[in-house]
Amino acid sequence: MxxxxxxxxxxxxxxxxxxxxxxxxxxxxxxxxxxxxxxxxxxxxxxxxxxxxxxxxxxxxxxxxxxxxxxxxxxxxxxxxxxxxxxxxxxxxxxxxxxxxxxxxxxxxxxxxxxxxxxxxxxxxxxxxxxxxxxxxxxxxxxxxxxxxxxxxxxxxxxxxxxxxxxxxxxxxxxxxxxxxxxxxxxxLRYGQLLRSTVRMFACEPVLRARSALAVLVFAAFSVLWSSVTLPLSAMSLSHTAIGAFGLAGLAGALAASPAGRLHDRGLGQWTTGTALGLLVLSWVPLALTQRSLWALAVGAVLLDLAVQAVHVTNQSMIYAVRQDAGSRVIGGYMVFHSIGSGTGAIAATAAYSVGGWPGVCALGAAISLLALVVWAVHARVHANRVSSTDTVSPAPAPPV
Known part of the structure; x- marks a missing residue:
């Protein structure tokens, strides 16, 4: 097989x-x-x-x-x-x-x-x-x-x-x-039981909750960029073809997916997530310079897409390992949070642009990305403390013979 x-x-x-x-x-x-x-x-x-x-x-x-x-x-x-x-x-x-x-x-x-x-x-x-x-x-x-x-x-x-x-x-x-x-x-299982068990899994499993929260945040950041970047580019009088060409920077995300998966297989899933989230925060620095340089947009878009897809692949690998017997429910439930993040980011980006222009969009994206990094750091510390406490618990003495 x-x-x-x-x-x-x-x-x-x-x-x-x-x-x-x-x-x-x-x-x-x-x-x-x-x-x-x-x-x-x-x-x-x-x-x-x-x-x-x-x-x-x-x-x-x-x-x-x-x-x-x-x-x-x-x-x-x-x-x-x-x-x-x-x-x-x-x-x-x-x-x-x-x-x-x-x-x-x-x-x-x-x-x-x-x-x-x-x-x-x-x-x-x-x-x-x-x-x-x-x-x-x-x-x-x-x-x-x-x-x-x-x-x-x-x-x-x-x-x-x-x-x-x-x-x-x-x-x-x-x-x-x-x-x-x-x-x-x-x-x-019956179909009703199947759907109820999906909800219960995400309510009871800390890893599923943490990784779903990261999905909401990283895909909100992703959507903040790609749902609003046409606005400043259109203001520069670029053609539709030229604007669409910047979307090809997203191919960097496809290139990042496989290496991220291999790093997870080597036991470096948490390190991969933290590094990728750091890149996600950093990506908004060149993105903020979009109106001065299109090269800055290209660099920022590549960094952002690399980071998002690396986190996404690591998320899927980790959550599947939690409940291998319920892989479809786990993946389907996780992707609901992916969709929530994408939709929320698009709405928030439009509002941010109307209030603060492109700098407002970049400030929003950077804030969401930083929040994702904080959520990961807190969960990683809690997980490490839990593992450490489990390892240091002394075994119960053997019963007298």
């Missing part, structure tokens, strides 16, 4: 990239969609919002199913249904049909996290961090490449071609994964 996992890790990464990309295809296509379907500009934001709502529901309702049913059948079914949802979007003729299809795309694109949990369950413990790093590299690459691919395909063949082509890719992946992945044993 382990050898088979090693051979199919690239397939996991590719499938994750394709699935998560479907959530982001719409971002550069909104205006074109609106013109084609006669949608008012004020309503276009609902397309993205509906997709994100669907994704959030899927994280809680669908991803935990990996601990209940055969994982191979689950991901195969999700990809097949995702293909149908993409087909619905690509052939939509009204706003209602479009929003229904986009909600379904978001709901089913959480197959990305089902695959992450599946890959972790197949990996041997000594290589789990490396496997998760490779798969996460696929996720990051899918997010970054999605906007570029959708823009190019739309220019060549129209926005509908983006979704129709994606539907074909997902259908092909459904067949491929069905043939390549191993079967897993179902769990006797």
């Amino acid at each position: 382990v050898a088979r996992c090693n051979r199919i890790v690239p397939l996991f990464a590719l499938a994750c990239a394709c699935a998560v990309a479907t959530v982001y295809f719409a971002h550069p296509l909104l205006v074109t969609m609106g013109q084609d379907l006669g949608i008012a500009p004020a309503v276009l934001g609902a397309v993205v919002t509906t997709t994100q709502i669907g994704y959030g529901l899927g994280l809680f309702l669908l991803v935990p199913l990996g601990d209940l049913v055969n994982r191979r059948r689950l991901v195969t079914a999700q990809f097949a249904l995702l293909a149908a949802a993409l087909l619905t979007v690509g052939t939509a003729s009204t706003l209602t049909v479009l929003l229904t299809g986009m909600a379904a795309v978001g709901l089913l694109a959480v197959v990305t996290q089902s695959l992450v949990a599946f890959a972790a369950s197949l990996a041997e413990p000594a290589r789990r961090g490396r496997v998760l790093g490779t798969v996460t590299s696929g996720v990051v690459s899918g997010i970054l490449v999605a906007r570029t691919v959708s823009g190019v395909v739309s220019d060549l063949a129209g926005w509908r071609a983006v979704y129709l082509a994606a539907a074909g890719v997902c259908a092909l992946l459904a067949v491929t994964l069905h043939l390549a992945l191993p079967d897993t044993a179902p769990n006797p």
